[in-house]
Amino acid sequence: MGDTRVLFAASEVYPFAKSGGLADVAYSLPRVLNETYDVDVIMPLYQFIDREVFGIQEMGETFDIRMGGMTYPAMLYICEYEYMTYRFVYTPLLCDRAFLYGPPQGGYEDNDIRFALFNYAMLEILKREKYEFVHLNDWQTALLPLLLENELKIATKSLFTIHNLAYQGIFEKKALARLGIDEKYFHMDCLEFYGQVNFMKAGIAFSDRITTVSPTYAKEILTPEFGCGLEGFLQYHSSKLTGIVNGIDTEHFSPSTDKMLVTPYKDLRGKGANKNAFLKEIKMKEPQRPLIIFIGRFTWQKGLEIFIDALPEMASMACNIVVLGDGEAKYHDALEALAKKHDNIYLEFGYDEALSHRMYAASDFFLMPSLFEPCGLAQMIAMHYGSMPIVRSVGGLADTVHDHAAFDSKSQKGYGIVFAEADHHALLSAVTNALALYGMITQYNQIVKHNMLCDFSWRESGKLYIKEYETLKEES
Ligand code: GLC
Numbered sequence: 001m002g003d004t005r006v007l008f009a010a011s012e013v014y015p016f017a018k019s020g021g022l023a024d025v026a027y028s029l030p031r032v033l034n035e036t037y038d039v040d041v042i043m044p045l046y047q048f049i050d051r052e053v054f055g056i057q058e059m060g061e062t063f064d065i066r067m068g069g070m071t072y073p074a075m076l077y078i079c080e081y082e083y084m085t086y087r088f089v090y091t092p093l094l095c096d097r098a099f100l101y102g103p104p105q106g107g108y109e110d111n112d113i114r115f116a117l118f119n120y121a122m123l124e125i126l127k128r129e130k131y132e133f134v135h136l137n138d139w140q141t142a143l144l145p146l147l148l149e150n151e152l153k154i155a156t157k158s159l160f161t162i163h164n165l166a167y168q169g170i171f172e173k174k175a176l177a178r179l180g181i182d183e184k185y186f187h188m189d190c191l192e193f194y195g196q197v198n199f200m201k202a203g204i205a206f207s208d209r210i211t212t213v214s215p216t217y218a219k220e221i222l223t224p225e226f227g228c229g230l231e232g233f234l235q236y237h238s239s240k241l242t243g244i245v246n247g248i249d250t251e252h253f254s255p256s257t258d259k260m261l262v263t264p265y266k267d268l269r270g271k272g273a274n275k276n277a278f279l280k281e282i283k284m285k286e287p288q289r290p291l292i293i294f295i296g297r298f299t300w301q302k303g304l305e306i307f308i309d310a311l312p313e314m315a316s317m318a319c320n321i322v323v324l325g326d327g328e329a330k331y332h333d334a335l336e337a338l339a340k341k342h343d344n345i346y347l348e349f350g351y352d353e354a355l356s357h358r359m360y361a362a363s364d365f366f367l368m369p370s371l372f373e374p375c376g377l378a379q380m381i382a383m384h385y386g387s388m389p390i391v392r393s394v395g396g397l398a399d400t401v402h403d404h405a406a407f408d409s410k411s412q413k414g415y416g417i418v419f420a421e422a423d424h425h426a427l428l429s430a431v432t433n434a435l436a437l438y439g440m441i442t443q444y445n446q447i448v449k450h451n452m453l454c455d456f457s458w459r460e461s462g463k464l465y466i467k468e469y470e471t472l473k474e475e476s
Pocket of ligand 1: 021163
C-alpha cells in the first residue's frame with residue numbers, strides 16, 4: 001500500500017449491494033489497486049445494507065448538500081471489510097429505497113437527484129481531504145468530473161470507467177435546475193443529448209482518462225452499432241480512451257477452496273462428483289448427458305431472444321439445460337413455458353450466489369449468447385471451474401474466449417465454442433458443435449483442463465490500470 005490516495009466510487013459494491021458485474025469489479029479491482037495505492041471505496045449506504053453485520057459506523061460528520069436551491073442533509077459512514085476501507089454516503093433521498101435504481105419495470109423518477117447527491121457528497125469529501133485520484137464507474141458517478149471542473153483548488157485527477165454504455169443516465173432538461181448545474185454546460189459538446197441531460201456525457205467530457213472493460217468493447221463503442229448514440233462523442237474523446245479487460249477474484253471463485261460446493265475440486269474427477277450431486281439435487285433425468293447452463297439477467301443484452309428461440313430445438317438434443325436468472329417478465333414467461341414442456345430444462349428464478357457456484361462446478365458448457373457484452377465475468381468463472389463457454393464473439397467475450405478450432409496448449413488463452421451471427425440458427429449450430437466436441441472426450445477434456453489453469457485474475461489488468469494512474473501523475 002502506497003501513500004497515494006484513491007477514492008474508488010461505484011453505485012454498487014459486492015457484498016453490500018449488487019445488481020450486476022459492476023458490483024463484482026468494484027469489489028475485486030480496488031483490492032488489486034490497494035497493493036500500490038491507498039484505496040478507499042465509496043458507495044451509497046442503501047437502507048437494506050445491514051450496518052451491524054458489516055460493522056458500519058458513523059464518522060460523526062453531518063453536512064448539508066446545497067443543490068438547485070434545496071438543502072439535503074448528508075452523513076458519512078465507514079467500515080473495514082476484509083482489510084479494505086469502505087466509505088458510505090447516506091442521504092435519505094438516495095438511500096431509503098427498496099431497489100438500487102428502481103423496480104424491474106423502470107428506474108425511479110428522481111434518480112437524477114439521487115445520484116447527483118452521491119456526486120455532490122463526494123465533492124464535499126474531496127474539498128476536505130486530499131485524494132490524488134478519483135476512480136469513477138458508470139453514469140451514477142459521472143457528474144463528479146463536471147463538478148470538479150469548477151473547483152480549481154482541488155487537485156484530484158479523475159479516471160472514468162464505462163461498464164455498460166447502454167445505461168447513460170438520461171433525464172429531462174428540467175433536471176439541470178434541480179441539480180444546480182449551470183446552463184452553460186447544456187450543449188452538445190457537454191451534457192446535452194437530443195434535448196435531454198446525459199450524465200454519462202459529463203464523465204466522458206470532463207474526466208482525465210476513460211477506460212472501458214475490454215479492448216474489443218473500446219473499439220466497438222466508437223461505431224453506430226454499439227455506441228448507443230455516443231459513438232461520435234467518444235471518437236472525439238478517443239485519445240483518452242483505453243480498454244482494459246476485467247479480471248475475476250480468483251480467491252472467491254476457486255473450485256479447490258469453494259465452500260459453497262459439495263466437493264471442492266482440482267481436477268475433472270472431482271468435478272464429476274459435483275455434477276452428480278447437483279443433478280440429483282434438481283432431480284434431473286439422464287444425468288450422464290452433457291449439462292449446459294445459462295446464468296444471467298434476463299435482458300435483451302444477454303441474448304435472451306435468440307436463446308429462447310433456440311431452446312425448443314436445443315431441448316430435443318441429447319443434453320440437459322439449467323437456467324438461473326431474473327429479469328424482464330416476457331422472458332420469465334417464455335422460459336417458464338418451455339421448462340414446463342421439456343423435462344430436460346430446469347429453471348430457477350432469482351439471484352442465488354451459492355446455487356450459481358454449484359452450477360459452474362456441475363456444468364460441462366456455459367452458454368452466453370450476448371448481443372453485446374462490455375466484458376462479462378461469468379465466462380471466465382466458467383472456464384476457471386472447468387465449464388466450456390459457448391459465446392458470441394462480441395466485446396469482452398471475444399477477448400477472453402477463443403474458438404477451440406485454434407486451440408494451442410502452450411498459450412495462456414481460454415478456449416470455447418465461439419459463434420458470430422446474432423441469431424438462433426448460429427446459436428444452434430454452436431450448440432451442435434459443442435455436443436460433438438463433448439463426444440470426443442479426450443479433446444474436450446484437454447481444453448477444459450487447459451482453461452482451468454489459465455490466469456483470469458486481475459494480475460495483468462491491475463498493472464494496466466496502474467499505468468493509467470501513473471500517466472495522469474506525470475501529466476500533473
Ligand atoms: C456490466 C457489463 C458486463 C461487465 C460488467 C463489469 O455489467 O454488462 O459486461 O462485465 O459491467 O464491468
